[in-house]
Amino acid sequence: MRKCRFVYSKTGKARYLSHLDTMEVFRRAFSRAGIALKYSEGFNPHPIISIVLPCPLGHASYCELLDVTLADDFGFSGLCERLNNALPSGLTVLSANLPIKKPGDLRYLDIKIELFYDGKTPRLELLDFAGATWSRIDGGYELTLNALPTKLNPTHIAEALEPDFWRVTRLQTLDADGAAYR
Amino acid sequence: MNQQLERILQRVTKPARYIGGEHGEIVKGERELTFALCFPDTYEVGMSNLGIQILYAVLNGLEGVACERCFLPWPDMTAELKSAGVPLYTLETSRALADCEIIGFSLAYELSYPSMLNMLELGGVAPYAADRDEDAPLVIAGGVCTVNPEPFSKFIDLAVIGDGEDVIVELIDCYRKYRSFGKTRLLRELAEIEGVYVPVFEGNVRAVKRRAVRDLNTSVYPTAPVVPSTEVIHDRTVQEIMRGCPNGCKFCQACFTNAPVRYKSAEVAARQAIASLKHSGCKEVNLSSLSTSDYPELGELTDTLLDYCKPRYINLSLPSLRANSFTFDLLDKVQQTRKSGLTFAPEAGSQRLRDHINKNLSEEDILTACTTAFAAGHTSVKLYFMIGLPGETDDDLHAIADLAHKILRCGSKRVNITVSASCFVPKPRTPFENEPQNPIEELERKQRLLRDILRDKHIRFRWHDARVSHIEYLLAQGKSDLAPALLAVAQKSRGPQAWDEFFDFALWREQLTVNSEQITETGEGQNA
Known part of the structure; x- marks a missing residue:
């Protein structure tokens, strides 16, 4: 076993x-x-x-x-x-x-959020918050959030930016020290 | 997947049922024709249907034919597709129904007829055959409901009567040969195939010879079925062991439309079941037949399968067993730890009525079976009855209650009984086809009577909505003049009529009154 x-x-x-x-x-x-x-x-x-x-x-x-x-x-x-x-x-x-680590040790996630706006310009200043970087992608914006606490729901972040469509992708799991969680 | 569809899927309930991509799905690149295999109910119901899996295997086994599945979307998905202008599509390659060469519906339940029309309209196909042009897909129907295709005959180009697996191959052959000759010629050629009924030629469907597969051992069987990635009604592998039923209960349509009785050999059945289990990874295998106790090699088959299933924690389920000692020995072997509920179907409460409907089961059989079962540790029994049977009197209803109380006394400990009463629906091609159906009020009176005489904290009484059974009856026996009513119900209802939460009796009554003379103000059938 x-x-x-x-x-x-x-x-x-x-x-x-x-x-x-x-x-x-x-x-x-x-x-x-x-x-x-x-x-x-x-x-x-x-x-x-x-x-x-x-x-x-x-x-x-x-x-x-x-x-x-x-x-x-x-x-x-x-x-x-x-x-x-x-x-x-x-x-x-x-x-x-x-x-290696216990389930409770999983604390942070690196997340990518893709945002699409139908014919309106987003309030880009909203995208500029701590720990985030953003770039233009085809038809929208891509936001990368590093070390987002697992307690935060990325859906809420995506929806707060009022896009017409969004995608969330998890990139990496991290422990309390910000090291890769395995 | 395109973003338009992604946007829709983000908003609907249970999006997993609209995506395909399951283990066992077949996606063909090179193709000569696409056959949309449609089931007019949800993914969860349709993917539990053996006929769909059989036809999927048969059709995809043909070179150049891509068989792709399509199910009824839930009302929220329907609304999203409509507002986005996305036509209903097949799961395999997201092809709109209108872009498929042949659209085949498997019709298993009368109340799903409007859902077939919803699917056609959503898929961009005109529901009336007469409104479809030369380039439109050929719309065909099969399944148990084609014993009387008249109610939906104006919507289809042809119906297949009887087992579909052989005739569908002949049909595809013929289609390939004559598709370029125009629809009229094509239909004329297709009508020559045994088991095919083409309504536009106005023949008599009763003159069409029903097809029956001769040898279940050699016919195609899906041992690599599509395995849903989301929960469906029956999460299990199905192994057919026989087709048809030797019992001949006079109300039973399945018995008369699946004749003659054909058995699959235990060796073939075991081999197929094990192959399906290996492919699917399911934790249950269900031996499917109309009367498992009548399968001659049941002992050998279950022994072979248990050898495979036990060490792998796979359950073997045996439906439709008769109450006798052989059954209990068998159940003891099959259910090592869990004692699941037992189900019997006496159908009628009195011996007189059971004899009249040809239900070969005596009260002694039932009581002996229950005594044995309770002694072996079972604590609950479910009993299925039918009310409104021809020749039924209130005495027969009291006999149901008497039987239930006798069963309660069969156990030394407390036991629980569920009495379930459905309403008799005279179905075409059964010995009772010309019998009247009780009016709704009479069925409801009988339900109230049963509820009153079954008052006991150890007996639970459940019954079917008599209004649903009445509509089932009108559709099962209906003629082609029902077409406008079916289309109106499809267009005006809030959801699938086969689902209790959407069944809209007022709408049916209104449409049937407006569009045909089959129903009166009080909701009584013409023959009632």
């Missing part, structure tokens, strides 16, 4: 999968890939899968974290490839490692 933490990306169509849907998609993918997980005991055994800080419905991410307990002492090499062959479009496992 061995704990394993996967880093995966959730982009494209997979952005529209809810947290619970994503958990079930992974459970099935492990089963299809023939990677046995440890099951809970009790009347209704189910595999123990958890997502450390699930991203909100509609948000994309390159740094989602999935914790499982493998039933056998699998080596981690090859796990990602097997899983990726079994995952639907938009979900891709990037790495598999022993979890």
Whole structure:
């Protein structure tokens, strides 16, 4: 038995999968890939899968974290490839490692927000706040927020800037010291 | 995905049902024709439908044919598509329905007819066949409802009667050969295919020979089905083991429209089920049939499957079992830990009425089964009945209550019983097709009577809306003059009529009164 933490990306169509849907998609993918997980005991055994800080419905991410307990002492090499062959479009496992930090240690996120305005100019001074950088992209603006506390919801930030359409993407998970969270 | 669609998906509930991209989805690049496989209900309902998965596999198995799925959007999505001017599209390649060569609907429930029209209109296709020009897609329908295609005959170019998997291949062949000859010629050629009914030629649908697959062992079966990434009605792998039913209950349409009874061998069924489970990763496999107890190799099949399922924590579910000792041994094997609820369908309360409807189940069978079940640790039983059956009197209703109370006494401990009463709907092609349906008031009186005599804290009584059953009846038996009413309901309703929260009886009554003579002010059917 061995704990394993996967880093995966959730982009494209997979952005529209809810947290619970994503958990079930992974459970099935492990089963299809023939990677046995440890099951809970009790009347209704189910595999123990958890997502450390699930991203909100509609948000994309390159740094989602999935914790499982493998039933056998699998080596981690090859796990990602097997899983990726079994995952639907938009979900891709990037790495598999022993979890280092506890879920509670995940404190900050690097976030990208894309903002699109239909024929109106945004109040650009709003984009200039602490820790943020912005640039023009095709049809809109791209805002990068470094070390945003996990308690803040990027949706609220995006909507406060009154765009006609926005996209949020998680780039990186950070611990209390601002170091990469793994 | 284009930004227009992204904007829409950001605003709607459960966007996962509008995106496709699931494991097992087939996206074809090179294609000669696109077949839009449509189900006139939501993704969650349609993706749980075995027929859709079978046809998806058959059609995508044909070279040059891209079969793409399309389901009914929820009202919020419908409104978004309309206001953005985005036509309803297929999940695989976001192709508008109007841009597909053939649009095929699987019709399983009468109240979903208006939803078919909503989908056509949303997809940019004129609902009336007569309003579609030469270049418009061919609109076809299959599924159990085509036993009486008249109510929707003005909207379709043709209906397929019976099993679809063979006839659809012949139909595609014929379409490819004659598509360039114009619609009239094409339809004339298609009408020659056995099992195809073309309404515009005004023939008699009863003269069309119903198609039935001869050998389930060799017909195409989807062992690599599309696996939804979001929760659907039945999150499980379905393994068909037989088609048809040997019992012949006189009210049952499925029995008479799926004849003859055909069995799949246990070896083939087990092989297919295991392949599907490996592909899907589902944690439940359901053996599908109309009467599982009548499957001759049930013991062997469950043994083989349990060997595979047990170590993998996969549940095996067996619906439609008869109450007998073999069943209990089987359930003991299948359910090691969890005792799930048991369901029986006596259909009628008295032996006299059960005999009359040809339901081969005695009171002794039921009571013995319940005693055994309660002794084995089960604590709840669900009983299905039908009210308004031909020849039913109030004595038969009292017999339902008597039976329920007798069952309560079968257990040494406290047990709970759910009595569920649906309303009899005379369906075409059944022995009871010409029987009258009880008027709504009479059905409601019977429901009240049952509610009064079933008062017990261990009995829960549930019933179906009699008004829904009445509309089902009018549509099941309807003629082509229902077309304007169906279209009006589609256009004026707030949502799918198959969903209780949107069922609008006043609208149906108004439209059926205006557009045909089938309904009276009090809501009584013509035959009632």
